[in-house]
Amino acid sequence: MTSRLPSVTITGIGSVSPHGPLAGLIPSAPLEPTVISAWTTPGPRRAFLVPPFRPADVVPGVKTRRLDRLSVWALVASSLAIKDAGIDLNQVDRSRVAVVFATAFGCVELTEAFYLSAAANGWNGTDPITFPETLASAPTSHVAMFHQLRGPNITVSNKYFSGESAMIQAASLLRHGQADLAIVLAGDALARTLYSWYEEANLLSPACLNSDPVPEAGGFIPSEGVAALVMESSTRPSTRSYARINSSRWSSGGQPAGGISQMLGSSMPSFIICSGNGAPCATSPTAALAREIAGDGAIVVEPKSLAQGLAGTGALFHLILGLSSKPGSQPIGKEALFLATARDNGFAAMLLELP
Amino acid sequence: MFEFLTHSRLPPLTDPHKTIVVTGVGVVSPYGIGLDSMQAGMLSGKSCLEPAKDDVYPGFTGTIAQVRALPPLEEYSNPQYSRTDQLAVMAAQDAMASSGCDRSALLDAGIVMASTLGGLTEIDTSIAKDPAAWYRRPGGLLRAASYPFAHVADAVGEHFGIRGPRCAISVACASGAMAIALAANMLLDGAAPIVLAGGCDPLCPFTVSGFNSLQALDPNPCTPFDQNRKGLNLGEGSAVLILETLAAATARNANVLAVLRGWAMTNDAFHPTAPQKEGSGLADCIRLSMEMAEVTGDDIGYVNAHGTGTPLNDSAEAQAYETAFRGRKLPIPISSTKSYFGHCLGAAGALEAAITIMAIRAGALIPTLRLATPIETPAVDWLRGEVKRQPLPLAMSASSGFGGSNTVLIFESGQA
Numbered sequence: 001m002t003s004r005l006p007s008v009t010i011t012g013i014g015s016v017s018p019h020g021p022l023a024g025l026i027p028s029a030p031l032e033p034t035v036i037s038a039w040t041t042p043g044p045r046r047a048f049l050v051p052p053f054r055p056a057d058v059v060p061g062v063k064t065r066r067l068d069r070l071s072v073w074a075l076v077a078s079s080l081a082i083k084d085a086g087i088d089l090n091q092v093d094r095s096r097v098a099v100v101f102a103t104a105f106g107c108v109e110l111t112e113a114f115y116l117s118a119a120a121n122g123w124n125g126t127d128p129i130t131f132p133e134t135l136a137s138a139p140t141s142h143v144a145m146f147h148q149l150r151g152p153n154i155t156v157s158n159k160y161f162s163g164e165s166a167m168i169q170a171a172s173l174l175r176h177g178q179a180d181l182a183i184v185l186a187g188d189a190l191a192r193t194l195y196s197w198y199e200e201a202n203l204l205s206p207a208c209l210n211s212d213p214v215p216e217a218g219g220f221i222p223s224e225g226v227a228a229l230v231m232e233s234s235t236r237p238s239t240r241s242y243a244r245i246n247s248s249r250w251s252s253g254g255q256p257a258g259g260i261s262q263m264l265g266s267s268m269p270s271f272i273i274c275s276g277n278g279a280p281c282a283t284s285p286t287a288a289l290a291r292e293i294a295g296d297g298a299i300v301v302e303p304k305s306l307a308q309g310l311a312g313t314g315a316l317f318h319l320i321l322g323l324s325s326k327p328g329s330q331p332i333g334k335e336a337l338f339l340a341t342a343r344d345n346g347f348a349a350m351l352l353e354l355p
Numbered sequence: 356m357f358e359f360l361t362h363s364r365l366p367p368l369t370d371p372h373k374t375i376v377v378t379g380v381g382v383v384s385p386y387g388i389g390l391d392s393m394q395a396g397m398l399s400g401k402s403c404l405e406p407a408k409d410d411v412y413p414g415f416t417g418t419i420a421q422v423r424a425l426p427p428l429e430e431y432s433n434p435q436y437s438r439t440d441q442l443a444v445m446a447a448q449d450a451m452a453s454s455g456c457d458r459s460a461l462l463d464a465g466i467v468m469a470s471t472l473g474g475l476t477e478i479d480t481s482i483a484k485d486p487a488a489w490y491r492r493p494g495g496l497l498r499a500a501s502y503p504f505a506h507v508a509d510a511v512g513e514h515f516g517i518r519g520p521r522c523a524i525s526v527a528c529a530s531g532a533m534a535i536a537l538a539a540n541m542l543l544d545g546a547a548p549i550v551l552a553g554g555c556d557p558l559c560p561f562t563v564s565g566f567n568s569l570q571a572l573d574p575n576p577c578t579p580f581d582q583n584r585k586g587l588n589l590g591e592g593s594a595v596l597i598l599e600t601l602a603a604a605t606a607r608n609a610n611v612l613a614v615l616r617g618w619a620m621t622n623d624a625f626h627p628t629a630p631q632k633e634g635s636g637l638a639d640c641i642r643l644s645m646e647m648a649e650v651t652g653d654d655i656g657y658v659n660a661h662g663t664g665t666p667l668n669d670s671a672e673a674q675a676y677e678t679a680f681r682g683r684k685l686p687i688p689i690s691s692t693k694s695y696f697g698h699c700l701g702a703a704g705a706l707e708a709a710i711t712i713m714a715i716r717a718g719a720l721i722p723t724l725r726l727a728t729p730i731e732t733p734a735v736d737w738l739r740g741e742v743k744r745q746p747l748p749l750a751m752s753a754s755s756g757f758g759g760s761n762t763v764l765i766f767e768s769g770q771a
Contacts (some may be wrong), residue, residue, distance in 0.1 A: 042487075095621070095639060104503050106525070111475075114561070115483035123412040123564040131565035132627045132757050135471065136504060136525040141758025144624045150636060152620035153760050154533065157505035158522045165522040172540040178620070196486035201496050250546070253518025254463070312505070346518070 007353065008171045010242040012085025012230030013320055016073040016187075018048040018223065018306060021058045023080040025242075025324040026317075031306055033207060033221050039192040045199075046208045047190055048223035048306055062146065066129060067138075068107035070189045070226065074139035075146050077228035078183050082147070085230040086239065087181070089147055098151040098179035099143045100170040102162035102186035104311045106136030106155075109191045139226075143183060151179045161250060161340055162186055163315025164275070164348035167229070168248050174233035181233075186313040187226030198222055223309030227316035242323055243336065243352040250348040256341055260293055260349045264337070267351055269294060271332040273322030275315045275340035275348075276303035286341045293339075299332055301325055315340060315348075326354070368614065371602035375539045376769065378609040379454025379597030380709050381446040381553070385420040385590060385696040389449055394713050396695070398742055402724055403696040404576040404588050412560040417572050419558060420590035420696035433514070434494060437474035437501040440510035442593035442702070443555040447511045450551060450595040454609065458515055465547030466521040467538045468508040468595075469530030469554035471701040473523075474501030476559045507555060511595075519547040525701065527756030528661070529620075530554050531594065532704025536618040536762055538598050548603055554705035555593030562700065563589055569628070577664035579691035580673065580737055582728045587663040590697030594705035596712075611769035613712045616749070617648025623759030629667050630755060634675025637661075637753060637761045641679035644763040650749060652683040655765070657720050657738075657750040659711045662691020663698055668755065673732045675753075686736035688743075694724035704754035708764055711752040715768045718746050 015022050018031055033046035055064045055072050059079040064072040078099070082089065089097075111134045117127045132138065137155040144153050152173055158165045163186035170182035188194075198204050205219035232239070249263040272290040290300045307317035319338055326332065336352040368374045382389055385403035386396035396403070403420040411419065422442070436444070451461065477498040482489040490496050500506065508523040520541065526533050531554025538552030556562075566572050566589060573586035604611055621643065623636035630636070645651065661672055680687040692710050699706055714721055720743040729737035752764045 094624070099622070104505065106504070112483050114565070115478075115480050118560070118564060119480035119484055122414065123560050124414050124567065126564045126568045128565075128568035128570070131568055134561075134565070135527055135757060136473075137471075137527050137756075137758050137760070138627065140526075141622070141627060141760065144622045144759065145626070148624045150622050150624045150639070153526065153622035153758065154537070154620070155525050156522050157503060157525065159503070159505050159509055162505070162522075165520075168520075168546070169522070169537060169540070172537075172544050172546075176540055176543055178540075193482055193486040197490060197496070197499055200487055200490035248546075250520045251463075251518060252466075252512055252521045311503075344518075346521075 006175050007244045007246045008174045008231050008233055009244045010229050011232050011239050012081040013242060014077040014080025014084055014228040015225060015320060016050055016077045017225035017317065018050055020051055021053060021076050021080060023084040026320055028325055048221055048309055050225050066133065067142065068110040068133055070107050071139040071142045073187060073226035074101060074143050074185050077185060077226045078143045081183065081228035081230045092181065094148050095150040096180040097149040098170060098173045098182040099140050099149055100154045100156065100166045100182055100184050101140040102156050102166035102313050103136055103188055104157055104162055104313050105188050105194060107134050107138050108194055109189055110134045112191055112193055158312060160312050160342035160346055161348040162312040164250060164340060168250060170231050171245055174231060182231045184229045184231055185226055186316040188224060188310055188313050190222050190224040195222060221305060221309050223306055227320055229316060241355045243354055246351045246353050248350045252346040253344050256289055256345055256347040257292055260347065263349055264351060267335050269335040269337040270298045271336040272298055273301045273319060273336060273338045274303050275318035276308060286339060289341055290339055299327060371605065372600050373543060374601040375542055375598055375615040376601050376604050376611045377596050377613045377615060377712060378599055378604050378611060379450040379456060380612060380712060381448065381450025381453060381595040382706065382709050383422055383442050383446045384592040384706060385422055388445060390709060390713055394717060397721055398719060402576060411558055411563045415563060417574050418576055418588045420588065421558060422591050434497045435500050436510055438476045438557040439470050439472055439474060439507055439555055440501060442557055443468055443507050443511050444514045446553060446555060446593035446595040447515065447551055450597050454597045456597060461515065461517050461549060463519045463548055464517050465519040465538065465541050465550035466508045466512050466517060467524065467534040467550060467552040468511055469524045469534040469701045470504045470507045470556055471525055471527060471530060472556050472559055472562060473504035474506060475561045476557050477501055511551065526760045527758050528700055528703055529754040529756040529760040529762045530701040530704060531706065532708060532752060532754035532762035532764055533620060534705065535596055535708055535764055536620055539615055539618055542598060542600055549597065549599040551595050551597055553593065553595035554702040556699055556701040557591040558589060571665055573664055576725060577694060578725045579662035579664040579694050579723055580669050580730050581726050582730055584664045584666060584669055586665050588697035590699045592699045592702045592706055594702060594709045596708060613715060613769050614767040615764060616767040617644040617765035619643035619647060619763050621761045625759050628757050630671035632671055634671040636759055637672060637675035637755055638678040640761040640763045641675065644765050648765045652680040652687065654749050655687060655751050656747045657714055658687060658689040659707045659752040660689050660691045661753050661755045662693055664693065669730060673730045673735065677732050677734045680734045683734060686734055688720050688736045688738050690721055690723040690738040692721060704762060707752045711750045711766050715747045715750050715766055718744055720745065
């Protein structure tokens with residue numbers, strides 16, 4: 001079923017990615033995976049890693065001691081998105097601001113640390129300060145605490161469409177008057193247990209193991225980071241719009257092409273941003289479906305390798321990277337389709353209106 | 356049927372396409388499977404809390420409530436299912452049975468399932484020391500696949516072949532209630548014709564150890580809202596509601612168990628574990644839910660409280676009720692049903708929604724067990740002693756959690 005309700009606008013973007021912390025669009029500079037040094041690996045292992053930075057250098061006053069990196073990045077990305085949107089939170093009713101965060105694995109680093117403390121000291125000797133920071137919802141609540149945001153505070157996940165799910169839930173809150181503004185975040189942090197899982201399951205690209213960054217011959221290069229969007233139900237005066245979400249549809253199965261065509265109605269976007277997670281088979285079917293829907297003349301932005309390695313939470317990065325690569329020279333019309341598919345015929349689609 | 360749902364004292368519900376109703380309730384609790392077993396146990400005053408006897412991990416001797424009599428697991432034998440998934444699938448099956456919905460009617464249903472644990476039940480401490488070796492164990496990779504909390508929603512969807520929009524949420528102890536609120540939003544959006552929503556969490560060394568380390572556990576059966584309360588007990592379970600619009604329920608001649616008249620979500624924005632001392636976030640949430648429901652504090656007949664039994668939660672929560680129900684003609688009847696089978700974390704809000712619906716349907720105000728000296732709060736009638744029998748057209752369920760999340764649901768009887 002399609003949600004075609006009053007539109008909401010994306011007015012701010014922030015991110016912490018392998019490009020570092022950034023406000024606004026992400027430049028399309030090429031990026032190579034870097035060698036993992038945070039834990040011992042059986043040989044050189046590579047991934048798209050967030051470079052170390054001091055959060056307080058980016059967000060003055062932010063305190064991040066003993067937080068999971070995922071919580072730290074959520075704080076920084078949300079601050080950058082709010083700044084990018086030109087919002088002065090002192091002029092906003094903070095009880096009307098929602099935070100919706102999507103994550104596949106939550107605070108996996110501190111979860112590892114908690115297990116390690118249990119292994120070392122027994123279950124009766126675990127660390128009380130670490131425990132609450134292991135919750136998947138910890139980053140969401142830290143964002144609320146730091147910015148004093150007292151609206152709905154939600155942590156969501158979906159195997160393939162976590163980021164899209166967060167955007168759709170946030171849009172729903174805005175449309176139903178349960179919030180006036182929403183900070184939407186999605187991301188994950190790489191940790192030893194996660195990387196090892198990918199490796200043992202033979203999901204990694206050869207580029208993760210070899211110094212020569214071969215184009216992906218199957219498998220994926222894990223990535224990490226958090227992307228943030230500011231979404232608003234009504235546009236403030238002189239507010240920039242990155243895109244308006246006019247309708248959406250998502251499903252865990254069925255007939256994607258039919259469902260998406262139904263959502264589009266008479267709209268025929270010629271610019272399609274594809275999202276997709278790291279599974280090797282996830283990329284090309286999405287682009288193929290995009291061409292099936294919009295025809296060969298459409299400009300299809302394939303899922304970017306930087307965000308492919310974020311399991312299900314890469315959607316916001318895919319959207320930001322797609323908007324960043326919007327062609328300046330070719331006419332693409334005002335409408336765009338943001339599209340993701342899954343192996344089981346699941347899909348998430350949003351009809352966007354570009355400025 | 357639409358008029359049938361409208362109680363004379365309450366503002367009429369005007370749009371069947373915007374009225375959310377509950378047409379199925381599924382429960383797995385320490386009382387067993389089904390709302391009936393829980394109702395029989397609770398109305399008879401039976402507590403499921405008992406000494407742990409090393410059940411959770413060696414050396415833990417606190418008080419817990421366990422789901423012991425799981426049915427034969429043949430139906431749930433997917434090797435990728437964690438215990439969390441099993442609880443979720445069982446509750447969903449019970450909800451489908453209670454609704455009279457067959458699987459074909461649920462083909463395009465939405466699913467919103469909540470859990471704080473996901474597949475942590477399947478993982479032990481050795482994974483942190485040598486993850487590669489852990490994954491190489493027989494079934495290691497399969498068990499790891501259940502780790503993300505999204506898997507709980509997938510387990511329900513894949514088990515029953517449901518292919519509508521699907522997501523999981525994890526919002527600490529408000530999770531189960533928030534899943535229901537988000538499901539209601541999905542129905543208003545028209546994102547799905549019908550939604551299964553609820554929460555599930557089993558007992559697990561990870562969480563028991565965590566709450567133990569925080570010194571949040573009462574070693575004895577808990578005493579929520581008592582001046583001498585010492586902490587919470589952990590339990591386990593799962594509850595799933597089937598939600599749809601009144602228009603859809605009417606079209607398929609479904610039995611309406613209750614109307615979800617109002618819901619709201621807020622955050623304290625105060626502390627990672629402690630609630631805001633005056634309970635302002637929860638009080639705001641109660642106010643917003645009553646505004647959505649177009650009712651006043653005088654209309655609410657009963658509140659199923661979060662009521663964990665921890666000193667900080669219960670005093671803040673009592674303050675929230677004092678604020679939200681100030682000016683009410685009579686003190687508001689409130690109880691904590693965590694005194695019966697403990698705090699089931701991500702399942703708690705969904706189980707308590709089911710209990711609230713059960714209270715409405717049975718016309719029963721369920722007391723808090725072992726409540727000897729209640730917190731002094733003039734606006735509150737702390738229910739204790741015997742079950743009070745009286746008509747209950749409208750009742751509220753309140754949930755809060757670590758990180759300051761609050762969710763309030765208001766249910767109305769499906770029968771005038």
